[in-house]
Amino acid sequence: MNDRVLLIGSDGMLGRAWASMLRLASVDFDAPTLEEFDLTNADSIDAGITDRHGRVINCAGYTDVDGAEGDESRALAVNATGVGRLADACRRVGATVVHYSTDYVFDGSATTPYATDHARSPLGAYGRTKAAGEEAIERSRCDHLIVRTSWMYAPWGNNFVRTIARLARERDTLRVVIDQRGRPCSAEHLARTTLALLNAGQRGIRHASDGGECTWHEFAVEIARLTAPDCHIEPCSAAEFPRPAPRPAYSVLDLGETESVVGPMIHWRSNLSSVVQRLEQE
């Protein structure tokens, strides 16, 4: 009977949100470690996905955006080749794949929110490998739901909210870029939204994030207000902080299709306020 969930990447930021949601709902799931299930190891994929698994939730990925610029082949092995193998294995056993992708598959030159069917045009290596992963899933013809998201944060893991909260406690002033615009996304909100989409029978590509949109500067101002209000957040331009990977200037994902099925997305200020109350200390 294929009623078990296989959760891959359960130690990551989003994987932890999925694991606690499934535990709370008393859903039986397998959560293999990286040693047990490695997306770069074809044998471990084939052995790990069995006909007991009806749903395979892939929260794993090579997520080091700057690191990918210097090691694109490693990022490609995880985010595209491995994901394609996973999709083929799921097709063979008849399992549905849930996979996550990113706003970085777009170049950020748009001025209105990116629709799910907008052409992919990644700027950097990470985005290229994630776009290739989406294409590999589509080619496999497995039953799938690809959820693109952006600017993810949680009380745990490596994320902007925890970094800014820590730095704002340590310093009087921080400088944060004001010329990049997007939508933050709480990992817990994303897990719940994905499950609602899945249970509603949604397939193909959907976008999910918190509601509202902002610049990194606006986001940081609110994080500091909630955690260390004495810290002053100054605006600066992305050009003042050159990084190995180019970032899209505008990466607002259109949420229309998702909201028409599961209702309006909770605003980022509300999700953020819930998350900062539970931030794990570094």
Ligand SMILES: NC(=O)c1ccc[n+]([C@@H]2O[C@H](COP(=O)([O-])OP(=O)(O)OC[C@H]3O[C@@H](n4cnc5c(N)ncnc54)[C@H](OP(=O)(O)O)[C@@H]3O)[C@@H](O)[C@H]2O)c1
């Ligand atoms: N974070 C964001 O802002 C953001 C935005 C848009 C989309 N996404 C997408 O959302 C998904 C989850 O992101 P996240 O931030 O939760 O990631 P994360 O915290 O970096 O977690 C990724 C997980 O994948 C595991 N992993 C790495 N290489 C693997 C491999 N070869 N085989 C199996 N597992 C492997 C990692 O294990 P180790 O920790 O042991 O390496 C970790 O548990 C990813 O697909 C990401 O591209 C994230």
